[in-house]
Amino acid sequence: MGVCLSHLSDPKYGYDLVVATTQASLNSDLVDWLSQAAQPVSYTCFVGKPGIVNGGMTQITLANLLTLTNGVNPFDIPDKTPWDDPRIAILSQANFVGGIKMQIGMPPGVIAKDLPVPIAVLGTSASRLTFNMYCSQLSIVQNTHAAQGGGQGPWNVFTQPSGTAWYVPTSVGIVRNQLDPSLNLPYFSNSRSLQKTAILIKLQFLKSFGGWFLEQHQYDMDSASMLGKPQFVPDNSSALDMIKNCFVATYAASAKQQGTPLILIRAVIATPKPSNLVVTVGEWAVSPYVNEAGSLVNVPAPVTTPAMESVSTLNYLCAVSGISLPNPAAFNWNWVEPANVDTETGVIALNRNLVANYILQELLPIAKTYCIKASFGCTAHWDGVVNYFCDLSPRQDPEIAVVTASGPDVITISWDPQNGPDEETDQLTTGVIQVQPLYTCAVNFSGTTITVTQHLRMFVYLRRDTTSKPLNVVDKTFVDTFGLVIDQTGKLQVSKLTSTPTDHSQEPDQNRTIEFFAPLNDTFNDIKNKVVAFNFGPLQQLTSIPVNDLQYTLFPGGKCSTYKSVQFSANNDLVLYTTPYKPGSPT
Numbered sequence: 205m206g207v208c209l210s211h212l213s214d215p216k217y218g219y220d221l222v223v224a225t226t227q228a229s230l231n232s233d234l235v236d237w238l239s240q241a242a243q244p245v246s247y248t249c250f251v252g253k254p255g256i257v258n259g260g261m262t263q264i265t266l267a268n269l270l271t272l273t274n275g276v277n278p279f280d281i282p283d284k285t286p287w288d289d290p291r292i293a294i295l296s297q298a299n300f301v302g303g304i305k306m307q308i309g310m311p312p313g314v315i316a317k318d319l320p321v322p323i324a325v326l327g328t329s330a331s332r333l334t335f336n337m338y339c340s341q342l343s344i345v346q347n348t349h350a351a352q353g354g355g356q357g358p359w360n361v362f363t364q365p366s367g368t369a370w371y372v373p374t375s376v377g378i379v380r381n382q383l384d385p386s387l388n389l390p391y392f393s394n395s396r397s398l399q400k401t402a403i404l405i406k407l408q409f410l411k412s413f414g415g416w417f418l419e420q421h422q423y424d425m426d427s428a429s430m431l432g433k434p435q436f437v438p439d440n441s442s443a444l445d446m447i448k449n450c451f452v453a454t455y456a457a458s459a460k461q462q463g464t465p466l467i468l469i470r471a472v473i474a475t476p477k478p479s480n481l482v483v484t485v486g487e488w489a490v491s492p493y494v495n496e497a498g499s500l501v502n503v504p505a506p507v508t509t510p511a512m513e514s515v516s517t518l519n520y521l522c523a524v525s526g527i528s529l530p531n532p533a534a535f536n537w538n539w540v541e542p543a544n545v546d547t548e549t550g551v552i553a554l555n556r557n558l559v560a561n562y563i564l565q566e567l568l569p570i571a572k573t574y575c576i577k578a579s580f581g582c583t584a585h586w587d588g589v590v591n592y593f594c595d596l597s598p599r600q601d602p603e604i605a606v607v608t609a610s611g612p613d614v615i616t617i618s619w620d621p622q623n624g625p626d627e628e629t630d631q632l633t634t635g636v637i638q639v640q641p642l643y644t645c646a647v648n649f650s651g652t653t654i655t656v657t658q659h660l661r662m663f664v665y666l667r668r669d670t671t672s673k674p675l676n677v678v679d680k681t682f683v684d685t686f687g688l689v690i691d692q693t694g695k696l697q698v699s700k701l702t703s704t705p706t707d708h709s710q711e712p713d714q715n716r717t718i719e720f721f722a723p724l725n726d727t728f729n730d731i732k733n734k735v736v737a738f739n740f741g742p743l744q745q746l747t748s749i750p751v752n753d754l755q756y757t758l759f760p761g762g763k764c765s766t767y768k769s770v771q772f773s774a775n776n777d778l779v780l781y782t783t784p785y786k787p788g789s790p791t
Contacts, residue, residue, distance in 0.1 A: 209537040211775035212555035213610075215287045218530040219521045221483070221554045223261060223468075224491065224539035225760050227326050227537045228514035229549035230467070233761045234323040235316040240311040240395055243458045245341055247279065248450050249303040250442075257679060258685035258783035260435025261442070265448060272298040278345050279305050283361035287349040290357055295347060302346045302446050303333040306456050313367035320369055322791070324423075326516045334431065337455045339364065346443040362437055372451055373431040378467060378488055382417060389420075389550055391762065392461025402785060404762045407471065409756040413482070417476035421760075425456035453459065459721050467521060473757070476524075481562075481750040482757055483522040490530040491517045491539060496780065511542035517550065518761055520758075524558065526748045548768070548781050552754060557629030557775035559749060560607040560614040562645060563654070566748035567617065569701075570603060574740055575600040575619035576661050578639040584628040590668045591634030592727040596734045612775055615647035625665065636667035639731065649772040653681035653701065660740045664731050666724045673724055676731075679708040684743040694766020695752045703742040751780060 210218050240345040247266035270277060276294045285292060312317075325334035342364040348357025364370045383389070391401035409415050430452055451710065459465075476482035493512040517539045521530050537602065540548045580594040604618040625638035640663040648655040662678040683704040691697050709732075712725035764785035771779055 206541050207539050207551055207779050208773050209285055210553045210773035210777040210779055212777050213557050214608055216271045216533045217757045220523045220558045223520040223552050224517040225550040225762060226514045226540050228545050230324045234465055241462055244306055245307045246454055246458060247305050250301050252301045272467045275630050277304055285359045287356050296349050300347055300444050302476040305343040306339050307341040308455060311338055312340060314369045323461050326518055328490055328492055330490045332375045333700040335376045337374055338369060340373050343604045344372055362443060366713050370436045372434045374428045374452055375431050377424040377427045378421055380419055380421045383419050383420040389463055390478055391466060392778035399763050403759055406756045406764055410471055413473050416471050419470045419472050422464045425459050425464055426468050427556055428456050440749040441758045469759040469762050471757040479695055481524060481753040482526055485527055485529060486520045486522040487529055489519045489521055490590055491519055493534050494538055497510055511545060514545050515542050516539045527705045550782050552780045552782055554778040559608050559778045561750045564607060564615050571602055571617045572599045573738060574643040575602050576641040578623060578638050578641055579641045581626045582628055582635040582637045582649055584633040584635040586631040586633060588633050592637050593730050598738055603636050613646040613650050614649055617645040634669055638665040649776040652688045652771055656684045656743050658682050662735045666727055675728055677728050680733045680740060681706040682742045688770045690767045691769055696770060698746045717723055
């Protein structure tokens with residue numbers, strides 16, 4: 205159930221666009237963040253209450269402990285050191301019961317694909333995500349001798365070995381805050397400075413948008429809470445108590461100093477122009493992997509695979525007008541298929557109605573040129589002469605100009621006034637004239653093409669006494685096909701592919717006998733020439749799909765992105781596959 209089934213115009217959805225990022229892409233950014241972590245090692249120590257077995261623990265700094273112990277550092281003492289070691293005795297006299305030494309980062313000797321669980325796991329709701337906290341250094345010292353009030357308990361040091369990844373599972377939310385437009389964040393220091401520069405260049409484009417500010421969406425480390433218990437310390441131990449007491453808060457504080465990982469940067473435009481594609485409101489939701497029947501597969505479950513879980517997506521559900529969104533509804537398709545997870549980081553999907561409306565607004569001024577009002581009549585004279593007249597007035601408002609609710613044609617424009625005939629009789633002479641304009645335009649989305657079919661017809665009926673003639677003096681159709689392509693800078697371009705004209709216009713009868721007794725051809729030709737003067741012809745270009753605007757206002761993962769490929773879904777949504785922009789590439 206791939207993205208080819210995207211159907212955002214379904215009433216149960218109704219979002220203007222969706223920015224979907226795979227769990228695999230989120231974790232790629234988080235692995236990069238951990239790999240570049242440069243925070244110092246943090247130390248947290250705990251002392252108990254004198255004479256109380258397994259009494260309450262108080263957290264103190266290592267510096268304070270070293271003052272109490274005259275410089276004896278518990279993190280220098282190896283595992284299984286005898287309880288009567290002089291250093292342990294001094295620490296026990298200071299009621300030292302344990303401590304944690306930690307540094308955020310990738311576990312030593314472990315590469316990303318060998319992590320036991322992903323750093324971020326999406327689950328089924330964006331209100332809380334699982335964030336597994338990994339460290340490049342992690343040791344927990346447990347002084348059972350002091351914890352037991354002076355008994356002969358062991359000295360334990362639990363240290364993460366090289367090649368093994370310990371982690372603490374936590375639950376976090378997503379928080380959004382206003383962001384300094386100069387991007388002065390710890391997150392953008394060092395190796396991310398090029399990403400920062402690329403975003404700042406993009407933001408210069410917003411000068412034409414009027415007032416704006418930046419909004420950052422991040423993992424909310426302040427809301428982190430532990431899920432279950434870590435597997436690397438014993439149950440019912442002071443080591444586990446220490447982990448529960450301070451690990452998450454210490455990790456969160458260190459992460460904030462390093463620069464909390466970004467999920468999205470959004471430029472919020474105060475007064476967007478109708479011609480620009482600008483998100484006005486957005487909310488987060490999660491799309492777990494679904495099976496071929498479009499049904500949710502419970503994650504985690506024995507039937508799922510890591511590849512299935514990796515294509516779960518974090519979705520930014522957006523509106524481009526208004527201030528509210530429909531309630532989130534589960535999608536019954538996958539935005540990215542497991543087979544493509546290594547090459548597709550996510551997609552931006554636009555509701556077919558949104559895309560069609562932009563095109564409709566571009567076509568309307570053109571269509572009005574061929575919405576022609578005919579004012580006509582005739583005057584009969586007793587001597588057998590009939591005078592016909594016809595005035596044509598273009599630029600009428602079409603009777604129908606809509607984005608359709610469904611079907612292959614996404615836009616329908618039509619002008620078909622039902623003009624009755626005008627008839628006059630003077631004694632034995634009768635004249636009749638009827639002029640019936642028709643203009644239609646239909647737009648079709650399919651694959652990577654947009655097809656615009658325009659049809660202009662001018663039907664004329666003339667009668668003089670018993671001689672009459674119906675004629676389509678103009679009956680032309682142009683079928684213009686436009687292709688969607690991604691250029692070398694990763695932007696969408698719309699180019700003209702083909703134009704197919706069809707002309708079924710009818711010429712007046714050249715029978716000289718009929719023309720002698722009932723000269724009608726001059727009127728036919730006069731009306732035809734008037735229509736031809738309106739220059740009905742092929743559509744030269746389409747420029748109204750402003751999806752490239754999103755590259756200047758939405759930055760998934762806190763990075764510039766470009767488009768990799770494009771297609772229309774079976775339900776006519778416009779789907780753009782995204783890829784991170786590489787600094788130094790063409791823009």
